[in-house]
Amino acid sequence: MAPPATLRSGEPDRDTPHVIFIPSAGMGHLYPFFRFIAALSSYGVDISVVTILPTVSAAEADHFAGLFAAFPSIRRIDFHLLPLDTNEFPGADPFFLRWEELRRSAHLLGPLIASATPRVSTIVSDVTLASHVIPIAKELHIPCHVLFISCATMLSLNAYFPVYLDTKAGMDGIGDVDIPGVCRIPKSSLPQALLDLNKLFTKQFIENGREITKADGILVNTFDALEPKALATLRDGTVVTRFPPVFAIGPLTSHSPAAGERVDAGFPLAWLAEQPTRSVVYVAFGNRNAVTLDQIREIAVGLEASGFRFLWVLKTTVVDHEDTAELKDVLGDGFLERVKGRSLVTKAWVDQEAILKHPAVGLYLSHSGWNSVAEAAAYGVPMLAWPRGGDHRVNATVVVSGGVGVWMEHWSWDGEDRLVSGKEIGDKVKEVMLDAAVRARAAKVGEEADKALTEGGSSYRSMQQFVAKLKNN
Known part of the structure; x- marks a missing residue:
């Protein structure tokens, strides 16, 4: 099968929108950010990227360096975090600690965004920072979109889990979660941390789940043929009423070997x-x-x-x-x-x-x-x-x-x-x-992914709609 096509657009408008990206920590979060940035850059959009310092890993530092080398027109905005007393969270995952450091330093993003030139027209935030970045964006009267780095099914869980807690949990604690219109997720399949409401990750997850409903849109690294039910129910308000527009823009793939990818190929x-x-x-x-x-x-x-x-x-x-x-x-x-x-x-x-x-x-x-x-x-x-x-x-x-x-x-x-x-x-x-049947089904998915990304496909149209929204702000 041929690799997925690169999303393309025409010449940029004279009034070029300026998008500031605020990624989080962990390569699983940075990969989709870098790939989406690479895709968006082909639409003539002015881009700045907030670089969180220090990075957690050498891989993160290398990938940031690779991104800016591959796209020299992208502005780098270094953001130094406030110190965090890690003794508050004994034994916590280092990446969860980094997310907490980010959240506690997030109030410093307001002046940084407000003073950026040219004026920021849209913010794209990692979901782990949504509960802090969306209120800042509202204060500055700047639209804020969330890049959700997992699947649409997980997005439906993130959005619905606070509702579940408000209406279902209490007598028996956390159990199976029946997401309206999507699926029932058994307790055994929930992220383990969600079973303990006192966990750092759980508190972050709940706060972000409540806040993303106030975003101007959610970008998801998936495509309609892969998750039709989850995407449809998010878009029609079945999961959570008045949910923001959902743009399925995946599968996000690399646009060049140098686009922030650290490799030993x-x-x-x-x-x-x-x-x-x-x-x-x-x-x-x-x-x-x-x-x-x-x-x-x-x-x-x-x-x-x-x-x-x-x-x-x-x-x-x-x-x-x-x-x-x-x-x-x-x-x-x-x-x-x-x-x-x-x-x-x-x-x-x-x-x-x-x-x-x-x-x-x-x-x-x-x-x-x-x-x-x-x-x-x-x-x-x-x-x-x-x-x-x-x-x-x-x-x-x-x-x-x-x-x-x-x-x-x-x-x-x-x-x-x-x-x-x-x-x-x-x-x-x-x-x-x-198993030839398994192989055939996977090959069919690959064909659907290719269709989604090519001109007229579902992800191509979602990207076009998002860019049009940027240019209309």
Whole structure:
């Protein structure tokens, strides 16, 4: 299948709108921001990007540098955060702490936005900052749109969860959440933090869910053919009445290798070029999901037993600069030698899009983070979803309903004791790799993604509508 087309437009108007982007922390949030910025830049829009300093990881710093190198006309606005006493939140995820630092420093954004030149005509904020940025935008009389970095189904949960708490929770605590018109999300599939209303993430999630209803629009990295029910019910007010306009603009893909993408593309692509078509299992669990050592070794057993070639991007820590373990120590004696020739295992950052585009890749064993799901959908690669935490199980429902792949619902995720055995992993990898029906459904999704992005497609039209709105402000 041909890669998705780049969204294009004509010449910019003389009165060029100035959009200021306020991204958050974590590569899962920055990837869609950078890709959307790259897409929007082709419409002749004046763009500024607030760069949060210091970055949490080396990857973030490299990607910001890559974005500004690729698009020298984009203004960089450095934003230094106020110090946060992390002792308030013992054991908290470093990225949740960064979001809290951002929220506590958000009041400083008002003067920064007000003094920007040319005058800011629209703000695009990460959803994690919505509860603070939207009120600032209202004060300044500037339209504010939210870039929602997960799926439309997760957006419906975020918007509805405060309503659920106000009307349903209390007697029995948090249970299954029945989102009107969308689906019932069982308690076991909710982001784990939502089960404890005192968690930092949960408080942030609820506040943002209440505030996004006051945004001027929501941009989502999905497309109508992938999530028709969730998008329709958000747009018609079934989930939450008087919900803002929803622009499905995905799947967002890279517009050039230099567009903020930190890659180590050469060696995996050279290796893939030597492999037969659809013969390789690509294994990656995201840029901030560390699997336990015991589970890593069971995955190794399963991949070896499957008999298939595999490309495994392995991660042992949440933050990249802490990942110093040697592969041979992580995987155990002899593993790398036994699979030599039919495998490539690396801890380096890779160009995941280039890998998923490659005809040698026949299956993606993934944590089902939304960026990964969107990329697999874009390139028609079947996914074997193994959610690790957060929104991953919600995303996995879309993997199944949208035809992207299959989900092993009983496989454990972070915080659960059960190890998934190497035999179970190997058997399932083999089964899905040989399943022609799964492969055909995924290929069809790829075709629909391509249609969505080409002229006249649903995502193309959404982008045109958003740009027209910018120019009418």
